[in-house]
Amino acid sequence: MKHLHFDSVGGASGDMILAVLLDLGVSREDLQRQLAGLPIGPFEVISALISDRGLHGTQVTVQATSPEHTHAGKAHSHAAAHPPHRGLKEIRVLIEGSQLSPGVKAASLRVFQRLAEAEAQVHGTTPDEVRFHEVGAVDAIVDIAGACLGLEMLGVADVSVGPLPMGYGTVACAHGVLPVPAPATVELLKGLPVTPADEPFELVTPTGAALLATWKTMETFPSGSRILKVGQGFGSRKLNGRPNVLRAMLMESESIAAAAYASPATDACLVLECNLDDLTPELTGALLNRLLGAGALDVFLTPVQMKKQRPGILLTVLCRTEQREAMLDMIFRESTTFGIREYPVRRTLLERRHESVETPFGPVRVKIGRWQGADITLAPEYDDCLKAAGRAGVSVRAVYDAALGKNVRSNPRANL
Numbered sequence: 001m002k003h004l005h006f007d008s009v010g011g012a013s014g015d016m017i018l019a020v021l022l023d024l025g026v027s028r029e030d031l032q033r034q035l036a037g038l039p040i041g042p043f044e045v046i047s048a049l050i051s052d053r054g055l056h057g058t059q060v061t062v063q064a065t066s067p068e069h070t071h072a073g074k075a076h077s078h079a080a081a082h083p084p085h086r087g088l089k090e091i092r093v094l095i096e097g098s099q100l101s102p103g104v105k106a107a108s109l110r111v112f113q114r115l116a117e118a119e120a121q122v123h124g125t126t127p128d129e130v131r132f133h134e135v136g137a138v139d140a141i142v143d144i145a146g147a148c149l150g151l152e153m154l155g156v157a158d159v160s161v162g163p164l165p166m167g168y169g170t171v172a173c174a175h176g177v178l179p180v181p182a183p184a185t186v187e188l189l190k191g192l193p194v195t196p197a198d199e200p201f202e203l204v205t206p207t208g209a210a211l212l213a214t215w216k217t218m219e220t221f222p223s224g225s226r227i228l229k230v231g232q233g234f235g236s237r238k239l240n241g242r243p244n245v246l247r248a249m250l251m252e253s254e255s256i257a258a259a260a261y262a263s264p265a266t267d268a269c270l271v272l273e274c275n276l277d278d279l280t281p282e283l284t285g286a287l288l289n290r291l292l293g294a295g296a297l298d299v300f301l302t303p304v305q306m307k308k309q310r311p312g313i314l315l316t317v318l319c320r321t322e323q324r325e326a327m328l329d330m331i332f333r334e335s336t337t338f339g340i341r342e343y344p345v346r347r348t349l350l351e352r353r354h355e356s357v358e359t360p361f362g363p364v365r366v367k368i369g370r371w372q373g374a375d376i377t378l379a380p381e382y383d384d385c386l387k388a389a390g391r392a393g394v395s396v397r398a399v400y401d402a403a404l405g406k407n408v409r410s411n412p413r414a415n416l
Helices: 014-023 028-035 088-096 102-123 138-154 183-188 206-215 254-262 281-293 321-334 382-392 396-405
Strands: 002-008 043-052 055-064 156-161 164-166 170-173 176-179 194-196 225-234 245-253 265-276 298-305 311-319 341-349 351-359 362-371 374-380
Touching: 002 138, 014 043, 014 055, 014 138, 014 206, 014 225, 014 245, 028 043, 028 138, 043 138, 055 138, 088 102, 088 138, 088 281, 102 138, 102 183, 102 206, 102 281, 138 156, 138 206, 156 206, 183 206, 265 321, 281 298, 281 311, 281 321, 311 321, 351 396, 362 382, 362 396, 374 382, 374 396, 382 396
Parallel strands: 002 156, 055 225, 164 194
Antiparallel strands: 002 245, 043 055, 170 176, 225 245, 265 311, 265 341, 298 311, 351 362, 362 374
16 A cells, blocks of 8 residues: 655645645646546646755646636735635535546545635634635635545555644735634644744645645554655745745555555444435435535445335445534435434455556546455446546447456456
């Protein structure tokens, strides 16, 4: 399994994180192609190689041709004028309406949910009532969705974050002049290591803090890890005494691989369930999609026979323990249930990675599952197959079979 460790000298923002992933080898063209399905109007992800104080790396610019503002890797983008004021519901519609993979959609929505919760805490409101200002602009949406996509493309399983530098001073934003770090940033950084920096600027933005806080799964990288690649993402602001750079090390650990062979990876989850007998099928389906879009690990519906001979539906939701409050809130608000059962469970997981294979209908990502040191199962990504089938005017099954055929030598199903 791969591990990504972040070290920051100049701070962390959405564009710097996206830049460091490109510097680690994520294809800008593939990233642009997959992000193009976001219903936010035309935009382009532009990357450039730059140097600062003897260090070399990548800087990212998101250029939108719509009236919305753009930025060029600035960790102080709160000062941009008149960005659109989108809410969490609007962001959710945008993400769910895209052609990104289910994993990237869920990861992106978890980041936006975390941002909304931080803003709600600061302003004394609820996440659904928060209006995103700078974070609702095209460039910020591309930064977040693109970063989550890049993490998937690299096949990263775990993330750790070193101390993040805290600048000082004030920053101008849609709410007026605020202290640095901004209140929402401070809320998002709770639990993350920080260090003072003698720079009168906003070094860590809410977007950067939300991404790292959402991704972090470990305090540091495992002992004995091997460094595979090092990437460096730059912001555009020139700092006074340090390079404006975020570094990430892509690592692999022999101990992780050995542990995975001897004992499969497991994680702790929560099951939430309730019986529904007076919710229309349309609303039940909408609830299922909303829960998946909000980051639930799985959601399914089971027909059941309830008391008084009433037919009904058993709604079952599998989620992470930290998602409990958000999931409960959504189920109560979107359904007619008066109570929700819950109990902890553990999952055993295959080590997994994604590879892109070429087919006569275009590239398709394939998810590969590994068990005890060997690849044992694979599955083409449905969204990629659906998109390729639409472009080529063929059946989805034709694309699916073509993607499997390209992997025939390593396909565990080939001999079935």
